[in-house]
Amino acid sequence: MQNKMNVLMVASENDALPGGKVGGIGDVVRDAPVALAEAGCLVHVVTPAYRLFSRLPGADRIDAFAIPFAGENHEVTLYQVPPKVAVEGVTHWAIELPDWVAPAASGIYCNDPPEAPFATDATKFACFCSAVATAIIRGCFGALEVVHLHDWHAAMLLLLRQYDASFEALRGIRTVYTIHNLALQGVRPLHDHASSLGAWFPGLNYEQQVVNDPHAAHCINPMRTGINLSDKVHVVSPTYAKEILLPSDPERGYIGGEGLQADLVTAQSQGKLVGILNGCNYSAHKGQKWSKTKLAKLLNEQMLALIAKHPVVDSALYIAQQRIALFSGKKSLGMLVTSVGRITDQKVRLLCEVMPSGQSALDELLIQLGSEGAMILLGSGDSALEQFLTEVAGRRENFIFVKGYSEALSEALYQAGDLFLMPSSFEPCGISQMLAMREGQPCLVHGVGGLNDTVKDNVSGFSFHGDSLAEQAANMLKCFAKAKTLKQERGEQWKEIGNNAANERFLWRHSAEQYISDIYQA
Numbered sequence: 001m002q003n004k005m006n007v008l009m010v011a012s013e014n015d016a017l018p019g020g021k022v023g024g025i026g027d028v029v030r031d032a033p034v035a036l037a038e039a040g041c042l043v044h045v046v047t048p049a050y051r052l053f054s055r056l057p058g059a060d061r062i063d064a065f066a067i068p069f070a071g072e073n074h075e076v077t078l079y080q081v082p083p084k085v086a087v088e089g090v091t092h093w094a095i096e097l098p099d100w101v102a103p104a105a106s107g108i109y110c111n112d113p114p115e116a117p118f119a120t121d122a123t124k125f126a127c128f129c130s131a132v133a134t135a136i137i138r139g140c141f142g143a144l145e146v147v148h149l150h151d152w153h154a155a156m157l158l159l160l161r162q163y164d165a166s167f168e169a170l171r172g173i174r175t176v177y178t179i180h181n182l183a184l185q186g187v188r189p190l191h192d193h194a195s196s197l198g199a200w201f202p203g204l205n206y207e208q209q210v211v212n213d214p215h216a217a218h219c220i221n222p223m224r225t226g227i228n229l230s231d232k233v234h235v236v237s238p239t240y241a242k243e244i245l246l247p248s249d250p251e252r253g254y255i256g257g258e259g260l261q262a263d264l265v266t267a268q269s270q271g272k273l274v275g276i277l278n279g280c281n282y283s284a285h286k287g288q289k290w291s292k293t294k295l296a297k298l299l300n301e302q303m304l305a306l307i308a309k310h311p312v313v314d315s316a317l318y319i320a321q322q323r324i325a326l327f328s329g330k331k332s333l334g335m336l337v338t339s340v341g342r343i344t345d346q347k348v349r350l351l352c353e354v355m356p357s358g359q360s361a362l363d364e365l366l367i368q369l370g371s372e373g374a375m376i377l378l379g380s381g382d383s384a385l386e387q388f389l390t391e392v393a394g395r396r397e398n399f400i401f402v403k404g405y406s407e408a409l410s411e412a413l414y415q416a417g418d419l420f421l422m423p424s425s426f427e428p429c430g431i432s433q434m435l436a437m438r439e440g441q442p443c444l445v446h447g448v449g450g451l452n453d454t455v456k457d458n459v460s461g462f463s464f465h466g467d468s469l470a471e472q473a474a475n476m477l478k479c480f481a482k483a484k485t486l487k488q489e490r491g492e493q494w495k496e497i498g499n500n501a502a503n504e505r506f507l508w509r510h511s512a513e514q515y516i517s518d519i520y521q522a
Contacts, residue, residue: 004089005520008044008141009033010132010157011150012125013108016045016083016092017053022108023342024278025150025180027431028236031281035512037089044141048128049079049094050108058082059094063140067130068166071202074098076131078140095135101127119195121153122188122222126200129156133167146520148176152186155226156200162229163206176519177230181428182244182258183346185223187213196220214259224260232519233267234274236429237450241268241275243426253469255346255426255448274518277453279508280434287439290416296328298412299376299400306404316390316403323393323400327374334372335484337365338417338441340410340432343381343389343403350423350446352388353473360388361473365480366396375421376400378409415439419462419483423476427451437461440502442494444479446472460500 015026016033033043053059060080066073077096096102102124103110110120132154136144147170149157158177161170190212191198197206197220210228213221227233235241244264246256257264267273303324307317341347351362359367369375380386380403393401402409414420420436420443429450433443437460445451447463455461464479466472487494 005041005145005516006044006142007033007036007041007146007148007520008046008132008136008144009148009150010129010154011045011047012153014045014047014092016085016090017047017081017094018056018084019052020047020108023180024429024431028178028180028278029150031279031508032512032515033090034087035279035508036515037087038509039512039516041089041512041516042142043090044093045090046093046095046132046135046141048102048124049077049081049096050102051096052107053081053094054079054096056081062093063135063138065134065138067127067134069101069127069130069201070199074101074127076127076134078131078135093141095128095131097124097127097131116193116195118186118188119193122186123195123200125153125186125222126156129154130160130201133157133160133170136173137167137169144173146174146176148178148520149226149230150178151180152184152222152226155186155222155229158229159204159206159211159225160201163204164201174232174520174522175230176232176234177226178234178236179223179227179244179428180236182223182260183255183426185213185221185258185260187216187219187221189219191218214262221260224263227260227263227267231272231522232274233264233272234276234515234519236275237277237427237453238275239452240426240428240449241273243449251469252467253350253425253472274514276511276514276518277450277506278429278431279511280431280438280506281508282438282505285438286411286415288415290412292327292330292333295412295416296324298409299324299327299402302406302409303402305406306402309404314403316386316393316401319390319393320400320402323397326397327400330372330374332372333374335369335487336373336416336418337369337375337421338413338419338436339375339377339379339421340413341379341422343379343385345382345385346425346427347379347381348385348389348423349425350469350473350476352385353469355470355473355477360392361476362389362392362399363396364477366392366399368477368481368484369398371398374398374400376402376413376417378402378405378413380404414441417441418487419444419480421480422446422451423472424448424451430454433461434506437501437504440498442483442497442501444476444483446476454504454506456500458497460497460504
């Protein structure tokens with residue numbers, strides 16, 4: 001019998017564990033190991049414990065050992081932890097780090113001040129990487145064929161593998177580095193700060209030109225370190241793998257290599273760079289039908305739950321409550337537009353674009369939608385962008401901005417909407433469009449990254465492009481007008497597009513097969 005390939009995934013998030021998700025990394029680290037196990041691999045997943053996972057009922061303390069970090073040896077503890085759903089062939093681990101490096105109140109990520117971005121997290125994840133490297137050397141995960149590292153949080157393991165003689169044995173294990181979001185790179189100083197490479201690993205002899213930041217030579221760039229020191233660089237869609245080879249040009253609305261395009265071009269020329277689309281979990285498909293009355297009831301329930309979290313009613317939630325009352329009172333509903341996601345520049349920048357009329361693109365879209373329609377946007381994030389959305393909701397009765405997050409409401413919006421709006425400026429892969437399509441809701445998307453690889457214009461949804469921010473926003477509005485007209489005047493074609501969206505399958509099984517053949521096997 002052939003031995004199974006033994007793979008270790010190293011990540012900051014893992015949604016297989018309760019409380020283990022903040023963003024898309026958590027989804028991938030939950031689902032990809034299951035598909036790999038079904039394809040015949042043994043998969044281990046390790047994250048920091050965050051004073052959270054080690055306290056789960058059934059968490060088993062497996063080992064405690066000292067690691068070199070910040071000039072001293074510190075004890076860490078390795079736990080095997082129970083997932084929400086046990087899967088044969090997948091084992092979940094969590095490492096509890098020293099108290100001083102992992103504050104109990106920090107959760108998964110910390111919000112550091114602008115003058116020291118990433119400082120707390122970079123130290124925490126550098127310590128975590130030292131702990132994982134030590135655990136591998138100790139044989140805690142068995143004899144590994146592949147170490148699969150996710151985003152900048154795991155990149156320091158590659159630095160130790162390359163330059164620290166204590167971890168020389170790691171060089172015999174194949175390494176894969178996945179980029180989930182090139183915009184977040186974890187840059188910190190090389191020296192002269194408590195959160196710097198020199199403070200984490202004093203005396204380490206490394207090649208500065210391989211790991212420093214292209215725009216700040218006195219800083220280490222963990223994302224660049226991962227790209228340059230891994231055996232394979234994996235990005236989460238084929239289109240995104242091409243886009244990042246060109247420099248970003250935000251002024252004209254193009255987000256590409258984010259300063260690391262030269263390293264990515266080198267990786268591509270060496271055959272290291274591979275784009276593999278993420279999958280979607282179709283076992284969670286509900287196929288539920290939502291009436292306006294039922295959706296209004298859920299909106300009211302979730303709104304009260306969000307308001308109850310604050311001693312003073314947030315203006316965004318107050319306005320949303322008024323708009324929900326109007327929504328509830330509609331005798332009939334025209335087109336329902338939905339959107340779910342983090343409120344970030346990446347996700348909503350195009351909605352803010354000022355059009356020739358002097359109105360924002362979002363205002364113009366809502367005018368097109370008309371009083372018989374409604375748009376519901378669920379999310380939170382950047383405070384300035386939240387304020388923009390709040391002000392639009394204050395002047396547009398057909399716009400409900402639910403500031404916050406609700407799993408129940410997000411699922412309802414994927415199932416209930418007529419058209420899902422996702423005008424991302426860039427999108428390495430995206431999961432929201434897959435979840436909406438899974439429920440038969442066509443998507444209107446900016447045709448970049450994974451959105452380009454999943455939504456076929458006028459077949460399973462609608463997509464737009466443009467060579468400037470103004471052109472992208474104008475084309476988004478034209479695309480929306482086309483979709484609305486199609487729904488109103490060509491019902492059979494509209495229904496076919498919804499059916500095509502529902503029948504699309506982006507399977508983790510296919511992604512896992514490509515992992516094994518294209519990035520795991522030498």
